[in-house]
Amino acid sequence: MTTTGFGTQLRHLLDLLDGDVARISADLGLADFRPRFSPVVRTLTERGPLPIRDLAEALGVTHSAASQTVTEMRKLDLAELRPGADARERIVHLTAKTRELLPVLDAEWVATEAALTELDAELPYSLVELVAAATRALERRPFHDRVGAQLRTAGAGRPAGS
Numbered sequence: 001m002t003t004t005g006f007g008t009q010l011r012h013l014l015d016l017l018d019g020d021v022a023r024i025s026a027d028l029g030l031a032d033f034r035p036r037f038s039p040v041v042r043t044l045t046e047r048g049p050l051p052i053r054d055l056a057e058a059l060g061v062t063h064s065a066a067s068q069t070v071t072e073m074r075k076l077d078l079a080e081l082r083p084g085a086d087a088r089e090r091i092v093h094l095t096a097k098t099r100e101l102l103p104v105l106d107a108e109w110v111a112t113e114a115a116l117t118e119l120d121a122e123l124p125y126s127l128v129e130l131v132a133a134a135t136r137a138l139e140r141r142p143f144h145d146r147v148g149a150q151l152r153t154a155g156a157g158r159p160a161g162s
Contacts, residue, residue: 041078
């Protein structure tokens with residue numbers, strides 16, 4: 001098995017998927033709407049306004065990643081932050097603009113899910129299940145630990161200056 005370029009191949013796959021979803025958004029008149037906004041909109045639509053910490057947990061991303069996405073959405077008037085009960089807590093709300101877009105966003109989401117199901121059927125293994133299984137495996141034992149163990153097994157030392 002060769003891993004040459006494996007990370008590059010994964011990034012290319014994600015670029016193909018996200019790039020085409022972004023093109024669909026543009027086709028629907030939502031040129032500034034990024035694919036990474038959809039899970040935020042879906043979560044806030046289903047659960048209501050949430051602190052960034054809870055939103056990050058619901059999305060399965062870091063607080064920093066959720067905060068960066070919300071910041072991008074705020075610049076486009078798709079989300080707003082309001083103070084919570086604790087002055088340090090910021091609650092993410094969808095804006096009226098986003099709520100008006102929900103019918104189009106919902107239709108795009110349903111179409112995207114159907115297209116993913118179609119793609120999965122063409123593959124020898126379910127991409128959805130494979131990604132979920134790989135994520136669980138890496139959460140149990142991070143790739144850093146796996147590579148480090150391989151280096152130790154091979155007797156590789158630390159680079160100079162470490």
